[in-house]
Amino acid sequence: MGTRRLYWLALWMLWGCTLEQPPLSYRVVGYLYGPRMDSLETWDLSGLTHVNIAFANVRPDGRVVLETAADSVRLRRLTALRSGEGPRMLLSVGGWTWSDYFSDAALTPASRVRFAASAGSLLVEFGLDGLDIDWEYPGQPGEGNIYRAEDRENFTRLLATVRAWLDSLAQEQGRAYLLTIAAAASPTYLEHVEIEQVHPLVDFINLMTYDFHGSWTAHTGHHANLYPSTLDPEGISVDGAVRRYLAAGVPREKLVIGVPFYGRGWQGVRSEHQGRYQPYERAMAEALSFAVLQRRYLGQEGFIRYWDAEAQAPYLWHAERRVFISYEDHQSLAAKVAYVRAQRLGGLMFWEYSGDVGGALRCLMATLNPLLQCNEEN
Secondary structure, eight states: OOHHHHHHHHHHHHHHHHHHSOOOOOEEEEEEEHHHHTTOSOOOOTTOSEEEEEEEEEOTTSOEEOOSHHHHHHHHHHHTTOOSSOOEEEEEEETTTSOTTHHHHTSSHHHHHHHHHHHHHHHHHHTOOEEEEEOSOTTSOSSSOOOOTTHHHHHHHHHHHHHHHHHHHHHHHTSOOEEEEEEEOSHHHHHTSOHHHHGGGSSEEEEEOOOSSSTTSSSOOOSSOSSOOTTOSSOOOHHHHHHHHHHTTOOGGGEEEEEESEEEEEESOOOGGGGTTOOOSEEOSSOEEHHHHHHHTTTOTTOEEEEETTTTEEEEEETTTTEEEEOOOHHHHHHHHHHHHHHTOSEEEEEOGGGGTTOHHHHHHGGGOTTOOOOOOO
């Protein structure tokens, strides 16, 4: 075969291989927090690949339960919304408030089986697609939760038991079930879990890359910045968390980074750097949903919106009232969409649906996946 013919054959093969490479299928994961859903007239799940319905509770004996009749009503209402290839729906277990007894549930083989069996029963009863385990946190205090040094190994054992149970359930029901976890962004979280053994057991990991600063920190700061700020003594960022998980061996396609549909604010803030990373007199008691920010703060007199190019994060500063607010908006979210693409990560997750009832932020996230259709009310 001549040189010219070999050249064109190689070019044709390269072109064919390029055509066969499928585009990355990014996940767009949304948390729906039950009590806040009741005030919404409609629930639009367009633009989502996965929905995590929060929360089921963990009892001291290891059983996973729905605590109220209203939870059952919400689950049936949500599953009725699915049509065709609609989002996969997962039951999220635990969370900040209901992680009290995870350590007990993970403690023995018997308690781990009770956890898996009871959770699996709920999946079958409500026609759900999997479990999202949100233990806050193994081996560390959360909101009064029990924790032990053995949680590090027992978390792995609990996930292994659940994974085996779901695989068995899949054979029985003739369908696959997902297992995911919500994981903290801090370095201390990785010190208390066996992430190298955990990640093979789960389909993907939802990184809670928000709440970097709040009422629990001595100074203000961005609470979900993409990159670190030189003003921040701790140097916390989304990128830093992603790099830690990658360095620990987690495949990048299993990392789904979280974005907040809410902001955090402080009052009586020292005025240097428009309030960034400054001491304050008091923190605002509640997180400020994006919907509330749009109604009460964005564009309101005295509140000036600034963009921190270094941190890739917006903030509001009211110089006269000395109020600083960190939040997520279209510009910072677009930067995170670009970051996920550039890093070839698994996608984006948000907490939580009711913070952006118009769907503007959710639909921007959906641009990650060209197969998604999103209805934006705004």
